Amino acid sequence: MLNSLSDLHGYVDKSQLTQEFGGSLEYSHSQWIHHRTAIENFALTVKTTAQLLQRFGMELAETELPNDVQSTKDLLTAHTDKHNNLKDELKLALRQGSTLFTCIKDQAAKPENHKLNPDEMENQTTVERLLAQLDETENAFEQFWSTHHLKLEQCLQLRHFEQDFREVKVSLDTLMDSLKGLSDTGDCVARVEHLLKELKALEEKAQSTLKKAQLHAMHGDQLIQSNHYAVDSIRPKCVELRRVCDDFSNEAKKKSDVLSKALHIHMGIEKVNQWCESGIFLLASQAVDKCQSQEGAESALTDIEHFLESAEKNHVTELRNLHKQYEVVLSEDIKGNILKALKRLEDVQEMFEKRHVSLKRLSAKQTRPIQPVAPRPESSPKRPTQKNPTRTSGGQQPLARKLSDNSNSNKQPSESDPNNKKKNIRKTKGGIKVLLLSLHH
The missing domain is CATH 1.20.58 (Methane Monooxygenase Hydroxylase; Chain G, domain 1)
Structure with a gap:
């Protein structure tokens, strides 16, 4: 206490x-x-x-x-x-x-x-x-x-990336379907030119989508470089976008190449057909009776030679080279049209060669000097006396011989018979016209 x-x-x-x-x-x-x-x-x-x-x-x-x-x-x-x-x-x-x-x-x-x-x-x-x-x-x-x-932010980035990927992929698939649906085999020049215009319009239309896809793939690369947790999901999508873009570009280039070659082919076919039609018209317009004179024969020969030269100037024969170069990429229909055109070209060229040879011979005979012949006695038993003999010029007899040589008949009518002359002329001229019409058809 x-x-x-x-x-x-x-x-x-x-x-x-x-x-x-x-x-x-x-x-x-x-x-x-x-x-x-x-x-x-x-x-x-x-x-x-x-x-x-x-x-x-x-x-x-x-x-x-x-x-x-x-x-x-x-x-x-x-x-x-x-x-x-x-x-x-x-x-x-x-x-x-x-x-x-x-x-x-x-x-x-x-x-x-x-x-x-x-x-x-x-x-x-x-x-x-x-x-x-x-x-x-x-x-x-x-x-x-x-x-x-x-x-969470990366998840949102991923969802945006996936959503944009789906939208771009749908647009790319639509473009690819449109491109694949575009034909690459036109049946004429106008059709092929129209297809080329459609292809060009489609390529121009696709540029914005292709650019968007490339940018989206680059955005995916940036996400990958930023150590995104979904790298395994992003990388395949970037690869897919670039693959589809490359496929579209390659397919468009392939179709453009095929259509361009087809255009050259059709232009060649058209050029051949036009040349053949002009040639047939030229051959048909050369009247045989106008070639009886030296001047007429030489004029017709000049027309023939000029027309044959036009084939080279206008590259008509280029169709053969195009056929060989583009044969691998051409369709069977186009190949058939090429062969028909080439066959027609050969036939018309053959006709021109025959006409050329004939006119050459005819022109050569027209320029040969007339040899004087001594008249036979009227009393000669080998040649009966003719009443009202037909006057024939020296230049008409070779023409009759030429026309008779071109005919299919093996008979050799008398040169002095005017009826046989007219028959031979009509027969030769008619034979040429029939041949021309058959080739034209």
Whole structure:
């Protein structure tokens, strides 16, 4: 039992006793209660905040990534909003702890040369520990959120990439179908020219889609280079886009090449047919009776030679070379048309060669001088006397012989018989016309 404070001082140092007991220790019970209550509230806040962050972290970890753009956007917005709310809670808790720590520290530092008593030191240490715990929780949560947020953003990038890929792929497939549906075998020059125009229009129309596909593939490359988590899904799509673009370009080039060659072929066929028709018309327009004179024969021969020369000038015979060069890529129908045109060309050329040879011979006979022949006696038994003999010029007899030579008859009618002359002329002329008509048809 202690009878006085002096007895208490014998057991307890005055520095450990408050002023009520004659000591020097500064102590305010109300202040101690206020600080202790604030610390307990802050500790509860730290615990509650940590639990909220933990639950939210578990929720993020268990979240399945959506398969479409809109759902991914909604999820990213929801998680971001929740993260921002928790971030505000963390800031509020940190502000509360910092304020409490400042109050404790400033309250203890008011008197000069004041040293913190054990309670104040314990309160300060407790607040510092809670603040450090809250800071660690925040750092861990921010690291986890950063990873999760990046994954959500990459997921949204992936969904956008996949959506754009599907749209571009549909457009490319439509272009490929249109290109494959475009025929590369026209039956005439006009048709092939129309097909070439359609092909050119389709290529121009496809440029924007092809450019978009190439840009989208480049965007995929950028995603891959940024260490996207879905590299295995992005890379095949980039390869597919580039493959389809190359297929379209190669197919368009192939069709353009085939159509261009077909155009050259059809133009060659048309040129041959026009030349043959002009030749047939020329042959038919050369009347045999006009070639009886030297001037007429030479004029007809000149026309024939000029027309034969026009075949080389107009590259009519080029069709044979085109047939050999393009035979591999030509269709059977075009090959058949080429062979018909070449056969017709050969027939007409053969006709011109025969006419050329005939006119050459006829012109040569016309220029031969007439040899005087002594008249035979009228009493000669070998040649009966003719009444009203037909007058024939010296140049008409060779012409009759030439026309009779060109006929298919083996008989040699008398040169002096005018009836036989006319028959031979009509027969030869008619035979040429029949041959010309058969070739024309």
